[in-house]
Amino acid sequence: MGTHETSTRRSAILMAGAELFATRGFHGVSIEDLGRAVGTTGPALYRHFPGKDALLAAILIDVSERLLAGADERLRGSPDPDDALDALLAGHVEFALTEPALITVHDRELDNVPPEQRRIVRRLQRQYVECWVRVLGQLRPDIPEGRLRAKAHATFGLLNSTPHSAGDLALAEMSTLLRSMGRAALLA
């Protein structure tokens, strides 16, 4: 067949891959699983990605870029560091609540990405963390940078915990809860 829904397929594979990798892990998902999830057979995947690794890499690079771009944009609109922190928190929480599979894959499967693309993801992640450290440094100049970085990482753990404990609360309620907890933890 050849219904020309070209890059609809590609992004459908990306989304289905994120979902499957999030719930069963990279090695727990077969090419056949991925194909079936988008209504084709397994090998059709190779028309869109050179291999399973490359599919995972595409997912991770995409989410890392989107996180960083979102942070950059929000910071540009918030000159006041206090507002900036709220903006970063709101952005991250929205991402975690609306795309839990992407967040899960993003902080679990980096080791399965081929080295070359792994370096790209790591650089994007580092830049994202630096956005947070920069804002925190303005709010708490008394705390050394290394400690602020550790705080940022720990807070990501808090915000990213949503996928594992989902369903308990309504989305809006969860959002305000996570933002207030994150803010309190960061400024403690």
Place this chain on the structure above:
Amino acid sequence: MGTHETSTRRSAILMAGAELFATRGFHGVSIEDLGRAVGTTGPALYRHFPGKDALLAAILIDVSERLLAGADERLRGSPDPDDALDALLAGHVEFALTEPALITVHDRELDNVPPEQRRIVRRLQRQYVECWVRVLGQLRPDIPEGRLRAKAHATFGLLNSTPHSAGDLALAEMSTLLRSMGRAALLA
């Protein structure tokens, strides 16, 4: 061979398994890998566990039991809810910092445990969460229980983030940092 270091082997396999599962995921570790990690060949594992699933189950049940037992004991020694919360935080942080592999496997690989033992793990985890909810309920009777449970889960995400961002800070410094962040987040 038959050097009678009987259950040394068994616990060595458990520890090596936790380490390997934590870094490469359950499906990313082979029986041969597990054997090699304890100085034997792969199939020797079947003298100690009926299968790969059972090994994972043993790891998860053990860590869940130890977490719960630690929480119970610490609560018994802290009648004041404020001290109790500190005790729970200190216990969880110590666990996360001294056995990061166990913590990682504990909240990532439950889906790969056979159903029967998975129920056991889930019950232990639920009891552990209830320890936290009970203490939080005394400190913040204004907050509904469901919200407190969500807070506890999010805080676990914060405390368990250590394995992924390790190496940045000294252990003692990380411990105080995580405890203060966790406390601030929970009481926010």
Place this chain on the structure above:
DNA sequence: AGGGGATGTTAGTGATCACTAACATCGGTG
């Protein structure tokens, strides 16, 4: 001293995996 249980080894076995080869079908384009 020697038999047996615990524990290990090597050599498979069938299933599954990522990936490839060869061929089919469609839509757009000259």
Place this chain on the structure above:
DNA sequence: CACCGATGTTAGTGATCACTAACATCCCCT
């Protein structure tokens, strides 16, 4: 309207996996 590129299919192929079978070795016990 014939062709071509994009996209799909089925049928392998070799590697690897979890697990088993058959046999070996060691320590302990009587």
